[in-house]
Amino acid sequence: MNGLWIMAGITFREAARRRILWTALLCGAILLAIFAIALRLQVDEFQSRPMSPFVRYQVESGMLMIGLYTCDLLAVVMTILTSIDTIAGEISSGTIHAIATKPIARWQILGGKYLGFAAMVSIYVLLTFSGTVAVAYAVTGVLPEHPMVGAALIIFECLIALALTFLFGTWFSTLTNGVIVLGLQGAAFMGGWLEQVSGFSQSAQIVTLGVWSSLLMPGESLWRRAAYEMQTPLAGSLSFSPFANVSIPSGTAVAYAAAYLAVVLAIATYHFNRRDL
Amino acid sequence: MASDQFAIETRGLRKEFGRTVAVKGLSLQVPRGEIFGFLGPNGAGKSTSIKMLLGLVRPTGGDAIVLGAPAGTVDTRRRIGFLPEDFRFYDWLTASELLALHGRLCGMEHAALRRRVPEVIEMVGLTPHADRRLRGFSKGMLQRIGLAQALVHEPDIVFLDEPTSGLDPIGRRMVRDILRAQRDRGATVFLNSHLLGEIEITCDRVVFIKEGEVVAAEDLRNRSRDETRVLVAAHNVSPSALAGLERWCTAVVADGDQLSLTTRSKELVPEIVRHLVSSGAEVYEVVPQREPLEELFVRIMGKDPGL
Numbered sequence: 001m002n003g004l005w006i007m008a009g010i011t012f013r014e015a016a017r018r019r020i021l022w023t024a025l026l027c028g029a030i031l032l033a034i035f036a037i038a039l040r041l042q043v044d045e046f047q048s049r050p051m052s053p054f055v056r057y058q059v060e061s062g063m064l065m066i067g068l069y070t071c072d073l074l075a076v077v078m079t080i081l082t083s084i085d086t087i088a089g090e091i092s093s094g095t096i097h098a099i100a101t102k103p104i105a106r107w108q109i110l111g112g113k114y115l116g117f118a119a120m121v122s123i124y125v126l127l128t129f130s131g132t133v134a135v136a137y138a139v140t141g142v143l144p145e146h147p148m149v150g151a152a153l154i155i156f157e158c159l160i161a162l163a164l165t166f167l168f169g170t171w172f173s174t175l176t177n178g179v180i181v182l183g184l185q186g187a188a189f190m191g192g193w194l195e196q197v198s199g200f201s202q203s204a205q206i207v208t209l210g211v212w213s214s215l216l217m218p219g220e221s222l223w224r225r226a227a228y229e230m231q232t233p234l235a236g237s238l239s240f241s242p243f244a245n246v247s248i249p250s251g252t253a254v255a256y257a258a259a260y261l262a263v264v265l266a267i268a269t270y271h272f273n274r275r276d277l
Numbered sequence: 278m279a280s281d282q283f284a285i286e287t288r289g290l291r292k293e294f295g296r297t298v299a300v301k302g303l304s305l306q307v308p309r310g311e312i313f314g315f316l317g318p319n320g321a322g323k324s325t326s327i328k329m330l331l332g333l334v335r336p337t338g339g340d341a342i343v344l345g346a347p348a349g350t351v352d353t354r355r356r357i358g359f360l361p362e363d364f365r366f367y368d369w370l371t372a373s374e375l376l377a378l379h380g381r382l383c384g385m386e387h388a389a390l391r392r393r394v395p396e397v398i399e400m401v402g403l404t405p406h407a408d409r410r411l412r413g414f415s416k417g418m419l420q421r422i423g424l425a426q427a428l429v430h431e432p433d434i435v436f437l438d439e440p441t442s443g444l445d446p447i448g449r450r451m452v453r454d455i456l457r458a459q460r461d462r463g464a465t466v467f468l469n470s471h472l473l474g475e476i477e478i479t480c481d482r483v484v485f486i487k488e489g490e491v492v493a494a495e496d497l498r499n500r501s502r503d504e505t506r507v508l509v510a511a512h513n514v515s516p517s518a519l520a521g522l523e524r525w526c527t528a529v530v531a532d533g534d535q536l537s538l539t540t541r542s543k544e545l546v547p548e549i550v551r552h553l554v555s556s557g558a559e560v561y562e563v564v565p566q567r568e569p570l571e572e573l574f575v576r577i578m579g580k581d582p583g584l
Contacts (some may be wrong), residue, residue, distance in 0.1 A: 095365050101331045102382040103355035276334040
């Protein structure tokens with residue numbers, strides 16, 4: 001087990017040094033500033049005319065969800081871009097040769113790398129998520145419902161994207177890996193929207209298509225579950241958006257995502273264990 | 278198949294990549310405590326063979342035993358060190374941090390590392406750069422730190438893939454001395470290099486491989502006892518003295534004061550000199566000529582090894 005923790009430690013330090021991470025943090029900070037200004041403008045506008053506290057709360061809560069959705073998108077993209085070459089790149093550069101000839105099992109190399117990135121991604125999500133919540137609270141006084149569950153589900157979504165970059169990284173080059181994982185992310189996004197549309201259109205085929213897309217890549221359904229957890233039921237039902245609760249992923253969908261993550265990691269480990277380096 | 282006498286034994290080791298046969302059937306025995314040279318043209322299957330011995334590549338067929346156990350197991354890897362051809366690592370680590378990391382991956386404790394890391398850095402001549410990041414290292418310095426990471430845990434076998442390719446003559450001599458020191462402490466060194474001059478002065482034994490098979494083996498320590506060409510510069514060599522040389526020589530070519538002799542062994546040279554001097558010749562120079570490894574290589578592989 002020692003090898004696993006050594007690999008996790010070195011990978012965390014390696015991941016934390018990636019320029020893309022710091023760029024993503026900078027992007028997050030800029031978006032947070034824009035978000036704060038938008039909220040401030042909205043609050044000022046509300047104060048200039050009479051408005052029911054109920055409507056005001058719904059609008060501000062909706063804006064908070066926009067901020068959190070931005071966090072979610074940025075976190076997933078950052079996860080994919082930082083981890084995309086950790087396996088494929090080290091195989092092609094030969095860096096892996098000095099590691100894989102040490103007396104540690106291959107699953108420890110892969111598992112350690114995964115844990116290292118997972119820690120980095122979790123810290124990133126917690127920083128941007130808590131930043132967004134803090135800004136919204138400071139400006140509007142609105143807090144999300146169940147923020148811990150929401151943050152955990154966003155981290156979970158990132159861990160799925162991470163597992164997929166690891167899986168395809170054991171097979172393909174860095175570039176191919178990126179195209180595949182971003183493509184799957186697109187499928188998940190599409191699935192999420194199709195399921196939303198189905199709430200209005202009542203088309204069974206669209207529901208099926210949406211469900212299949214979400215089964216292929218369950219990341220987006222975790223975001224929709226997070227959105228459901230973080231807003232009041234009424235707020236969620238008022239809009240047609242990535243945070244509307246027209247079609248809420250069930251507990252089973254979350255359990256499916258957990259099983260999906262386990263299977264993806266198991267296949268990645270199996271393949272990495274057997275492949276030539 | 279396993280025996281204590283050999284550090285590495287392979288029998289019919291084979292690797293196919295799809296339809297391409299990278300290693301056809303490698304059978305070799307590497308005695309313990311020797312510096313062993315692994316030679317062959319590009320594409321002969323050297324790197325794939327080394328990777329199979331290290332457990333990086335899974336053989337398609339055959340057996341490989343390293344230190345009495347199947348090649349590539351975690352336990353076997355505990356006792357081997359490896360310097361890849363183009364050693365690269367996270368360049369934000371300092372030389373000391375890199376060695377400590379590799380030592381820990383090999384299972385070394387902190388106390389042992391505190392003693393060993395400065396020692397190995399000193400051995401490869403990087404003490405002034407111990408706390409510098411690898412980012413600023415030249416190719417030669419990376420090669421040195423790569424060698425250090427292969428030796429940090431005092432392995433029983435060291436595999437080196439082109440260890441001196443990025444080094445200047447002083448660095449090469451240092452590597453040579455380190456490899457000899459490894460042999461002297463009982464370790465086996467498995468060396469893959471294109472620099473035949475280096476191999477010739479470093480290795481105890483070499484094998485030549487072609488298309489993934491051993492085509493020749495040579496004990497370099499015994500080469501001086503084999504047939505040797507000797508160039509002699511001598512004045513007043515009488516025809517009878519020349520004829521008398523046939524007692525020790527298989528071929529005698531005289532060109533003025535220059536004689537080119539082929540003897541059955543270098544050990545006969547003193548007797549030849551005594552014979553020439555006693556017959557009245559004035560001997561100025563006697564230079565035994567050994568066939569350079571490069572010529573032997575070309576002779577074995579053929580002029581065009583088919584890169």
